[in-house]
Amino acid sequence: MKNRADLIIYWGGNPAECHPRHFTKYTIMQKGRFIPNGRKGRTMVLVDIRETPSAKAADVFLQVRPGKDFEVLTALRAVVKGQRVDAAAVADTGLSLDQLTDLANRMKACRFGVLFFGMGLSMTRGKHMNSAAALTLAAELNAFTKFVAMPMRGHGNVTGADVIMRYTTAFPFGVNLSRGYPRFNPGEFSTIDLLVRGDNDATLVLGADPGATMPQPAIRHLSQTPTIVLDPKVTHTSRLAKVHITTAATGITAPGTVYRMDEIPLPLKPPLVGPYPTDEDVMRRIREAAERKAHIAA
Amino acid sequence: MLRIRGGKVYDPKNGVDGVVKDVCISGGNVVTDVDGGRVIDGTGLVVFPGGVDVHTHVAGAALNFARGLIPEQHRNAHPIVRDHIRRAGIVGATPTTFATGYVYAGMGWTTVNEAAVPVLSAKHTHEELRDTPMVDKTCCVLMANNEILLDLIEAGDHERVKHVLAWHVWAAKAYGVKAVNPGGVEAWKFGGDAKKLLEPVPGYKTLTPADIVSGMARACDELRLPHAVHLHCNNLGAPGNVSTTLDTMKALEGHRAHMAHLQYHAYGGDDWLTFRSESAKIAEAFNASPNLTCDAGAVLFGTTVTITADGPWQHLLYQLTGKKWGNLDVENETGCGVVPYVYKEKNIVNAVQWAVGLELLLLIDDPWRVSLTTDHPNGAPFWRYPEILHLLMNADFRKEQIARLPEKARSRIILDQLTREYTLGEVAVISSAGPARALGLEHKGHLGVGADADVAVYHAEKDVTKMFSHPRYVIKGGEVVVEEGELRQVVEGSVTAVKPAYDPEVEEFLRQLFQQYYTMSFDNYPVTPDRVHGLQVNELN
Ligand SMILES: [Zn+2]
Numbered sequence: 001m002k003n004r005a006d007l008i009i010y011w012g013g014n015p016a017e018c019h020p021r022h023f024t025k026y027t028i029m030q031k032g033r034f035i036p037n038g039r040k041g042r043t044m045v046l047v048d049i050r051e052t053p054s055a056k057a058a059d060v061f062l063q064v065r066p067g068k069d070f071e072v073l074t075a076l077r078a079v080v081k082g083q084r085v086d087a088a089a090v091a092d093t094g095l096s097l098d099q100l101t102d103l104a105n106r107m108k109a110c111r112f113g114v115l116f117f118g119m120g121l122s123m124t125r126g127k128h129m130n131s132a133a134a135l136t137l138a139a140e141l142n143a144f145t146k147f148v149a150m151p152m153r154g155h156g157n158v159t160g161a162d163v164i165m166r167y168t169t170a171f172p173f174g175v176n177l178s179r180g181y182p183r184f185n186p187g188e189f190s191t192i193d194l195l196v197r198g199d200n201d202a203t204l205v206l207g208a209d210p211g212a213t214m215p216q217p218a219i220r221h222l223s224q225t226p227t228i229v230l231d232p233k234v235t236h237t238s239r240l241a242k243v244h245i246t247t248a249a250t251g252i253t254a255p256g257t258v259y260r261m262d263e264i265p266l267p268l269k270p271p272l273v274g275p276y277p278t279d280e281d282v283m284r285r286i287r288e289a290a291e292r293k294a295h296i297a298a
Numbered sequence: 299m300l301r302i303r304g305g306k307v308y309d310p311k312n313g314v315d316g317v318v319k320d321v322c323i324s325g326g327n328v329v330t331d332v333d334g335g336r337v338i339d340g341t342g343l344v345v346f347p348g349g350v351d352v353h354t355h356v357a358g359a360a361l362n363f364a365r366g367l368i369p370e371q372h373r374n375a376h377p378i379v380r381d382h383i384r385r386a387g388i389v390g391a392t393p394t395t396f397a398t399g400y401v402y403a404g405m406g407w408t409t410v411n412e413a414a415v416p417v418l419s420a421k422h423t424h425e426e427l428r429d430t431p432m433v434d435k436t437c438c439v440l441m442a443n444n445e446i447l448l449d450l451i452e453a454g455d456h457e458r459v460k461h462v463l464a465w466h467v468w469a470a471k472a473y474g475v476k477a478v479n480p481g482g483v484e485a486w487k488f489g490g491d492a493k494k495l496l497e498p499v500p501g502y503k504t505l506t507p508a509d510i511v512s513g514m515a516r517a518c519d520e521l522r523l524p525h526a527v528h529l530h531c532n533n534l535g536a537p538g539n540v541s542t543t544l545d546t547m548k549a550l551e552g553h554r555a556h557m558a559h560l561q562y563h564a565y566g567g568d569d570w571l572t573f574r575s576e577s578a579k580i581a582e583a584f585n586a587s588p589n590l591t592c593d594a595g596a597v598l599f600g601t602t603v604t605i606t607a608d609g610p611w612q613h614l615l616y617q618l619t620g621k622k623w624g625n626l627d628v629e630n631e632t633g634c635g636v637v638p639y640v641y642k643e644k645n646i647v648n649a650v651q652w653a654v655g656l657e658l659l660l661l662i663d664d665p666w667r668v669s670l671t672t673d674h675p676n677g678a679p680f681w682r683y684p685e686i687l688h689l690l691m692n693a694d695f696r697k698e699q700i701a702r703l704p705e706k707a708r709s710r711i712i713l714d715q716l717t718r719e720y721t722l723g724e725v726a727v728i729s730s731a732g733p734a735r736a737l738g739l740e741h742k743g744h745l746g747v748g749a750d751a752d753v754a755v756y757h758a759e760k761d762v763t764k765m766f767s768h769p770r771y772v773i774k775g776g777e778v779v780v781e782e783g784e785l786r787q788v789v790e791g792s793v794t795a796v797k798p799a800y801d802p803e804v805e806e807f808l809r810q811l812f813q814q815y816y817t818m819s820f821d822n823y824p825v826t827p828d829r830v831h832g833l834q835v836n837e838l839n
Contacts, residue, residue: 181378259422
C-alpha cells in the first residue's frame with residue numbers, strides 16, 4: 001500500500017480524527033518505492049454521509065445519503081462491469097451516475113487501489129451486507145487491476161482480540177462456550193444481544209467501555225447484574241460496575257502486543273513503571289483463586 | 299522410564315524392518331536398556347517412530363484469515379469439548395491451535411514443519427505455535443518475493459544474498475527458507491504473474507525466476523542449512539505446468555532443494571479441457587536428481603479450504619469457482635490467497651489431481667525422497683493422511699476407487715497401471731524417517747539410541763485407514779500421551795530455530811532499506827527469543 005497504492009478510498013470512516021496516523025504513516029503522505037512523488041502520486045477519495053475533517057485531505061469527496069451505502073456499492077459494481085444502470089435510481093443515493101462512472105473509471109484505471117471501509121459502513125444499516133458488498137467490489141476489480149479492501153477498526157486492540165478468538169475458537173466474535181465447545185452465532189451470542197436480552201448473570205469487561213456505546217437496555221442489565229471491569233482509568237462502565245480493578249496501561253506501564261488493522265502484531269515496550277498489575281496478571285490470579293475454590297468445594 | 303516390550307519395530311533409519319524387539323525410553327530419549335519403570339506390552343502391535351510432517355500450514359496469519367472465512371464449515375466440523383486436560387476447539391479443515399496438537403498426536407504424528415512464515419507476521423505465527431501443544435515445531439521463512447533479496451540477486455551480489463537470507467532466518471526464528479512462486483508473488487502485487495522460468499520478472503530488467511531459484515538454493519547450501527531451500531515452483535496448479543517444473547529442476551544446477559507439494563506441479567494439457575497427468579515425466583526427472591527431495595501434496599475428495607502464498611493461482615481458482623476469495627498482501631515480502639474448495643470425484647480436473655498425487659508416491663522409487671503430505675489444508679486436512687496410506691498399501695482398494703472416476707478422467711491418468719503396494723517399512727519412511735531426514739532433524743524419525751522418544755504404536759489390521767487413525771499408544775518426549783486410543787495427557791512441544799552465521803554489517807544495510815520501504819520500525823521486525831515458547835537453537839558456524 002505504502003509502496004504501490006495510487007488510488008486510496010476511505011468509505012464511511014474519518015481517519016483524520018479517528019486514525020490520525022493513518023494518512024502520514026501508511027497511505028497518502030508517504031513516498032513509496034513505486035510512488036516516488038508521495039502525495040502527488042496518489043488520488044484520495046472520501047465517501048461519507050457528511051463532510052468530516054477528512055474531506056479536506058481528499059481529492060474527491062462523495063456525500064452519500066444516510067443508509068444508502070449498499071445501493072451505491074451495488075450500482076458501482078454494475079458500472080464497473082459495464083452493465084446498464086438507471087440514473088434515477090442512482091440519484092436517490094445522493095450521488096449522480098456521472099460521479100459513480102468517474103469513480104468506477106478511476107478504480108479500473110489505477111495500478112493499485114485500496115478501499116478502506118470504516119464503521120460508518122460496517123456498523124450502519126445493512127452492516128454485514130455493506131461489508132460484503134465492499135469486499136465483493138474489490139474482488140471483482142481484480143479482473144481489471146490490483147485492488148484490495150480493508151476494514152478500519154474501532155479503538156483498542158479489537159483486531160488482536162479477533163485474531164486470538166479465531167485461532168483458539170475458530171470464530172472471530174460472538175462465541176458461546178457454554179456447551180464446552182465453541183459455537184458462533186452473531187445476533188444471538190454477540191455481547192450486545194446477550195445484554196439486551198439479559199441472558200447472562202455476570203459480565204467481565206476487559207479493555208472496552210460498553211457503558212459508553214451500547215443501547216440503554218444493555219447498560220441497564222450491566223448495572224443490575226454483577227459487572228467487573230479491568231481498566232487503567234475510570235470509564236462509563238466502571239462507574240456502573242460492582243467491581244473495578246485498576247490495571248496497568250498497556251504500552252505505558254505494561255508490555256504487550258497490539259495488532260495493527262492489517263493483523264500485523266507490534267510489540268509494546270512500556271516507557272514507565274507503574275504500581276498496578278497487568279490485565280494478564282489479574283486474570284491469572286482470578287483463575288487460580290477460582291481453581292482453589294473449586295478444589296475446596298470438591 | 300518406559301519399555302515397549304516385544305512389538306514389531308519399524309525403524310528404517312537404523313535398518314530395522316519389522317523386527318520383534320523392545321524399545322526402551324528414559325529422560326525423553328531412546329536408550330539401550332532400562333531397569334524397571336513402566337512396561338507396555340507390544341505383543342502383536344506395530345511400533346513406528348512418531349510421524350513427521352515436512353509441509354503443513356497449522357499456524358500463521360494466512361491460515362487464521364482462512365479460519366475466519368469459513369464459519370459454515372466450522373459449524374459442521376468435529377468439536378473438541380473442554381475436559382480436565384483438553385481445551386475446547388474445532389477440528390475441520392483448519393483446526394484451532396490446541397485442536398491441531400491433539401489431532402496430530404492423536405494419530406501418532408509428533409513433529410510438524412509450518413511451511414510458510416512471512417517475517418513481518420512471524421511474531422503472530424509463533425503466538426499460534428505456542429498454543430499448539432503435543433508436537434515439536436519448525437517453520438520456514440518466506441523469502442523468494444522479498445524485494446531487497448530480489449534486488450541483490452539481480453545485481454549478482456551473492457555474498458550479500460547469503461547474509462540477508464541468514465539474517466532473516468534468525469529474525470523469524472525459522473528453521474529453513476521457503477521460496478513460493480519465485481518472482482510471481484512480487485509481480486502479483488501489480489496483478490501480474492511470473493510464469494516463464496527464463497523470462498524476466500515483471501518490473502525487473504534481467505532477473506528471472508530461474509535466477510531466484512538457483513541463487514537461493516546455492517545460498518542455503520553454502521550456509522549449510524540443515525533443510526534445503528523449500529521450493530514451491532512457479533505456475534502451481536496450471537495445465538501444462540510440467541515444463542516449468544522440469545525447468546526448475548534444471549535451474550537448480552545440482553543444488554539441494556525440497557520440492558513442495560509436487561502433485562500441483564505435474565500437469566499436462568494446454569487448458570482445463572485437456573488437463574492431464576504428467577507424473578511419469580516428473581517422476582523420471584526426479585528419480586534421476588539425487589539432489590532433490592519432495593512431498594506429495596496429495597488431494598482427497600471432499601471439502602477443504604485452499605490457502606497459499608501463491609496469490610495469482612488463488613485468483614484463478616476464484617474465477618473458476620466463483621466462490622469466496624480473500625487476498626492478503628504482506629508489505630514487501632509476500633502475499634497470500636484463501637478460497638474454500640470442494641474436490642469432487644466427478645470433476646475431471648479434481649479426479650486427475652487425486653490420481654497425480656498417488657502416482658507420484660508410487661512412481662518415485664526412493665521412498666526416502668518423497669514425504670506424505672496433502673499440503674494441509676490445500677489438498678485435504680492432515681487428519682485424512684491414513685486414507686492415503688490405505689490407497690498406497692492396497693492396490694485392489696485403489697482399483698475400486700479408480701473405477702468410480704469419470705471415463706474421461708481415467709484416460710488422462712496412469713494410476714490404473716501401477717501395481718506397487720507400500721510395505722509397512724516404506725510407510726514408516728514416507729511418514730517419519732524420510733521427512734526427518736529431508737528436514738535434517740537428526741533426533742527425529744528414528745528409534746536409535748539418543749533419538750527423541752517420540753513413538754507411535756499401532757494395532758496391525760486390514761483396514762489401514764482405521765489402523766493409522768487410531769494408534770493404541772503414542773509417546774511424546776518420553777511421556778505416554780495416548781493410551782488405548784485416548785488422549786491421556788497434554789504436553790508442550792519445542793520450536794527449533796536455526797541461527798546461521800552472518801556478517802553483522804548486513805543489519806545496517808537492511809536497516810536503511812527497511813526504513814525506506816516498510817511501515818514498521820526495523821527494531822520491531824525480528825522476533826525476539828523470549829517470544830518463542832520452548833525455543834531450541836541450532837547454531838551454525
Ligand atoms: Zn503449502
